[in-house]
Structure formats: structure tokens, C-alpha cells
């Protein structure tokens with residue numbers, strides 16, 4: 340695997356989910372694979388889980404990690420080709436990405452959307468330029484439209500907690516928020532769920548439709564209570580409008596979930612990618628309740644990152660199972 344930016348980069352999503360879960364039993368089994376390999380993490384936006392879980396995953400594989408918060412510590416980057424750089428931007432992505440590629444074996448980038456220019460955001464202009472110019476395997480740490488490491492961890496969590504004898508009903512439920520957020524987590528969750536054996540229902544108020552590519556194979560329902568009926572997993576997330584791009588159309592009904600609203604579900608588990616605005620997006624009662632999986636999801640972020648890094652390292656070194664075993668013996 341050279342890139343991990345969408346589920347479409349993955350030859351077998353179900354296989355990757357299973358291999359990610361399996362890593363948890365022996366996280367250090369491949370600690371020789373990353374010897375003398377360097378992972379470079381570049382953040383244009385804040386992070387807690389993504390940053391720490393990537394570092395932890397890399398450490399489990401024996402890699403070294405370089406981290407940069409480019410917005411705070413770096414030069415302001417120019418992304419337009421042929422730009423005359425006589426104003427605020429000091430460095431072109433062509434040079435920044437190329438140099439990072441020389442310093443690192445694998446590059447990972449977080450680049451949130453502007454939420455003001457839909458065409459530019461949905462073309463993944465920033466991520467694609469890093470990909471083009473760094474010339475190394477690249478991992479998305481949440482791009483303008485997708486958050487694949489989160490979705491892989493979510494799919495692993497559902498797989499671990501689902502009743503093995505029943506196809507689970509999974510509901511992606513829009514939640515209130517105080518400011519416009521990206522559609523990336525919701526888009527990505529829908530994209531990954533479609534590759535697994537679940538019934539996916541997406542529920543949101545009018546005006547919050549996702550881009551059709553992401554919702555077309557799910558059932559879309561504007562009635563939250565109807566959507567929740569018999570749900571086994573409810574994934575709660577806010578996102579801003581795609582159609583009236585980046586806005587927050589007014590919502591009159593109450594979309595904040597409560598214990599009482601959950602009574603129609605099949606004793607559902609509750610999920611959220613974090614960070615969560617408590618008692619705005621989800622109540623304390625549900626977040627701290629016995630059916631909450633939010634911390635299990637966060638823990639799985641380590642293994643979703645680790646399985647992706649492992650695949651990339653193996654591809655990069657042309658590594659076979661025998662070679663890993665021999666490397667492992669040398670280190671021990």
C-alpha cells in the first residue's frame with residue numbers, strides 16, 4: 340500500500356480491519372520492521388488522538404517519528420502553481436513536501452477543509468499536492484473530505500462489539516454543534532461502512548445532506564427516532580452543510596440524543612470519534628454510560644495506524660513473512 344487516503348486505497352478493507360484487530364494481541368510482534376525508518380507527521384490543524392496514536396503505532400513498529408505543526412512553527416505554504424510569492428506565503432508546497440520526502444520514509448498529513456470553497460476542498464488540493472511532491476508513501480491524518488484512520492478504527496470497534504449472529508444496524512446520527520465542522524468523519528464513516536456487512540442508516544435534519552457519493556448506498560432518514568429504531572450502534576457526529584457549503588442551516592427540532600431517545604434502539608452502543616463537546620453533541624449520561632464505546636474507538640486508533648504503517652513498511656522493503664521473522668530474530 341503506497342497511499343492511505345480513502346477506503347479505495349485499500350485492496351481488502353475487511354482484511355485490514357481483521358488484521359488491525361489481530362495486532363492488538365501482540366503489538367510488538369513487528370518491532371523490527373521499522374528499524375531505521377522515519378515517519379514524518381505534518382499538522383496544519385490541532386490533534387490529540389491522531390498525533391499520539393500515530394506516534395505510539397510507529398514506536399510499536401520500531402520507527403522514529405518527526406512531528407511538525409506547520410501552522411505554528413513552519414513557513415506559510417503556497418499551494419497555487421506558478422504563484423508570484425510576493426505576499427504572505429513564504430514557501431511553496433513543491434519545496435516543503437519534496438524536502439520532507441527526503442527526510443522521511445513515510446509522510447502523514449492533516450489538512451482540514453477551508454469550508455468556504457467546496458470545489459477546492461472536495462478536489463483535495465492540499466493533500467494531492469503533498470502526495471505529488473513528497474514522492475513517498477503518504478497517510479491522510481484527516482483531509483478536507485475524509486478521515487480514513489478514524490473510520491478504520493471505528494470499523495474495528497464495531498467488528499469487536501457486534502453480535503456475531505446478526506447483521507448490525509448502524510446509524511450515523513447528526514448532532515448539534517456551535518460551529519461549522521467538516522463532513523470528513525461522516526463521509527469517511529459511510530465509505531467504510533459500505534465495505535463491511537452492516538445496514539447503514541444516516542439521519543440528519545434537512546439541509547445537512549452529505550455529498551451523494553457518500554450517502555447513495557445508505558438509507559437516509561430525516562426522522563431521528565425512526566432511524567434509531569432497533570439500532571445496534573449509533574455513531575454521533577456533527578457536520579456542516581455540503582449543499583449550502585460550510586453553513587449551519589437552522590434546526591428547530593432537538594437532535595441531542597438522550598437515554599430516553601435510545602429506548603427504541605436494540606440497547607445500542609454509542610460511538611463518537613472525539614473530541615466531543617459534552618452536553619452539546621452528546622450528553623454526559625450517554626458518554627459515561629456502560630454502552631459508550633468512545634474510549635475503545637480511541638484505543639483502536641493505535642492499531643488502525645499501526646496496521647497501515649505495517650503495510651507500507653512491508654511494501655517499501657519488499658518484505659516477506661520470512662524476512663520479518665529473520666529481522667525479528669536479529670533484534671531479539
Ligand code: SN0
Pocket residue numbers: 489518520521522523524612613614615616
Ligand atoms: C474535527 C472534525 O472533523 O469534526 C476532528 C474530528 C476528529 N473536529 C473538530 O474540529 C472539533 C472542533 C470543536 O470545536 O469542537
